[in-house]
Amino acid sequence: MKSPFTKGLSHGIPIALGYFSVSFGFGIMAVKSGLTAINAIIISLTNLTSAGQAAGVGIIAAGGAFLEMAATQFVINLRYSLMGLSLSQKLDKSFSTFHRMIASFGITDEIFAVASSQNEKLVPSYMYGLISISALGWTGGTAVGAIAGSALPATLTAAMGILLYGMFIAIIVPAARSSRKDLIVICLAALFSMIFKYLLPSVSFGFSIILSSVAAAVIGALLFPINIAETEEGKK
Amino acid sequence: MTMLIYISIMAGVTYLIRMIPFTLFRKKIKSRFIQSVLYYIPYAVLSAMTFPAIFYSTDSTVTAAVGTVIAVILAYFKLPLTVVALAACVASLITGFFI
Numbered sequence: 001m002k003s004p005f006t007k008g009l010s011h012g013i014p015i016a017l018g019y020f021s022v023s024f025g026f027g028i029m030a031v032k033s034g035l036t037a038i039n040a041i042i043i044s045l046t047n048l049t050s051a052g053q054a055a056g057v058g059i060i061a062a063g064g065a066f067l068e069m070a071a072t073q074f075v076i077n078l079r080y081s082l083m084g085l086s087l088s089q090k091l092d093k094s095f096s097t098f099h100r101m102i103a104s105f106g107i108t109d110e111i112f113a114v115a116s117s118q119n120e121k122l123v124p125s126y127m128y129g130l131i132s133i134s135a136l137g138w139t140g141g142t143a144v145g146a147i148a149g150s151a152l153p154a155t156l157t158a159a160m161g162i163l164l165y166g167m168f169i170a171i172i173v174p175a176a177r178s179s180r181k182d183l184i185v186i187c188l189a190a191l192f193s194m195i196f197k198y199l200l201p202s203v204s205f206g207f208s209i210i211l212s213s214v215a216a217a218v219i220g221a222l223l224f225p226i227n228i229a230e231t232e233e234g235k236k
Numbered sequence: 237m238t239m240l241i242y243i244s245i246m247a248g249v250t251y252l253i254r255m256i257p258f259t260l261f262r263k264k265i266k267s268r269f270i271q272s273v274l275y276y277i278p279y280a281v282l283s284a285m286t287f288p289a290i291f292y293s294t295d296s297t298v299t300a301a302v303g304t305v306i307a308v309i310l311a312y313f314k315l316p317l318t319v320v321a322l323a324a325c326v327a328s329l330i331t332g333f334f335i
Contacts, residue, residue, distance in 0.1 A: 018318040025325070039239055046247035051285055056246045066245055073249040076285075079278040080250075084258030097259060104258035105251060109278075110317075158295035159303070159329035165290040166307045166324035168282040173311035175279055182279055189280040190287035197288050213280035214273075220280070221272030 008129020015110045015130075016137025018167075023138045025163030026053060027145025032161070033061035037146035044142035048108060048135055052076045054164055059206045072206035075213060083112040092121035099124040106131030109171070181224040189216035294328045298335055303328035 002010070023044055030040035035057060047053050052073050059069050084107050091100070103124060111130055115122055149157050176183035189212050196208035203211070294300040307324035315323075 018316070021318055022321055025321075035239070039243065043243055043246060046243065047250050049250060051282060052246065052250055055285060056242070060239070060242050066241060069242055069245045070249050073246055074253065075277075076281050077250050077253045078274070079281070080254045081257040082274045082277075084254055084256075085261050088258050088261060100259040101255055104255040107254045107258065154295075155332050156329060159299065159325050159332060161293040161295075162290065162300060162303045162307075162324045162328050163321045165286050165293050166303065166321035167317045168286045169290075169304070169307040169324070170311045170315070170317040170320035172279050172282050172286070173308055174314045177312055177314075182276070185276045186279050186283040189283035193284040194288050209281065209284050212284035213277060216280040216284070217273045217276035220276040221269050225268050225272045226275050227268075 004123050004126035005129040008126040008131075009133050010129075011114050012111075012130045012133035012137075015114065015134045018110070019134055019137040020141035020144075022050060022163050022167050023141035024145035024149075025160045026050065026057075027142040027147075028149035028157050028160050029054065029164070030057050030142070031146050031149055032157070033057050035060065035146075037143070040146040041139060041143050044139045045135070048106065048138055049077060049080075050164055050167060055206060055209060059204075062205055064204055064206055068204060068206040071210055075210045079109075080107045080112075083107050083109075083116075087112060087115060087122070090116065090118075090122050092123045094123055103127040103131065106135065108134070110134070181220060181226070184223075185216050185220035188219060189213050192216060294332070296332065296335065299328040299331040302331040 026044065027037070027040050030043070030053075031037060035043075040057075043053055043056065047056070055072050055076055056069065059072060084104060087107065088100070095103070106127065111134055114130060115127065118126075145160075149160075172182075172186050176186045192212035192215055193208060196203050196212060200208075290304050291297050291300045294303065303324040306327040307320050310320045310323050
């Protein structure tokens with residue numbers, strides 16, 4: 001009989017392996033953008049998120065405003081609020097406010113997906129197992145990428161810049177394939193983002209992401225409001 | 237110093253977004269409109285972040301475009317995140333040897 005912590009650890013192994021390879025790319029990207037390896041490692045350790053960190057490094061590299069940084073992180077990571085709401089319905093009684101405050105740190109797309117697919121109620125130690133190994137993979141990959149990245153051939157590190165984006169593609173394309181509504185929202189967001197990049201280059205990277213994604217999501221919500229049951233389904 | 241402020245903002249905002257609903261909320265949002273916006277936001281954010289930035293993610297738009305096409309094809313067939321990401325990277329790398 002495995003303890004919940006060990007069970008969490010074992011469920012987290014595939015997540016950690018996936019994170020390692022992707023955050024390797026983040027480490028390289030961060031150093032390329034002018035951050036030190038220590039900066040990159042601290043960011044991964046304290047943020048534990050791909051899209052928000054990639055955007056954050058973009059803003060740092062561009063010397064963006066602090067408000068822009070806060071607003072960008074808010075919009076990009078807003079999905080974790082939704083996941084937190086959903087997970088909070090599944091918690092065991094032993095999940096005190098104190099444990100909630102700690103475990104909430106580890107809500108990511110993949111951890112959410114694994115945790116919400118469990119049949120039994122979630123206990124703190126299970127979540128800690130799942131989160132700690134995932135965080136280790138994420139931070140470890142960043143460290144190796146940031147430190148060893150400069151020792152690798154330039155052709156390889158250049159190609160690794162696409163890793164994070166490849167992961168984003170792996171999330172949005174299957175959604176676009178299975179739902180026409182998602183496809184339209186995804187295409188709108190990409191279209192708006194390209195309009196900012198090529199026609200309105202004076203708008204900063206962070207704000208163009210916020211404006212593009214909120215506009216696309218609001219249009220999607222107005223044209224194709226979803227059912228609550230659909231939300232649960234879509235997030236799994 | 238500036239770097240420390242940037243990193244603190246990133247970590248602080250990201251943590252609060254995760255912590256507040258998970259810790260405090262015990263009910264579900266009723267508004268269908270807000271539910272819908274929250275449902276679409278992740279996909280919209282990832283799409284806006286990916287396009288057109290992915291085409292500039294390697295040292296040449298040609299290698300990046302090849303990597304993108306491979307990623308889209310593999311993702312269409314629902315391969316795991318890691319496989320898609322690594323395949324995009326390998327495709328870009330190999331293309332780089334030919335240009």
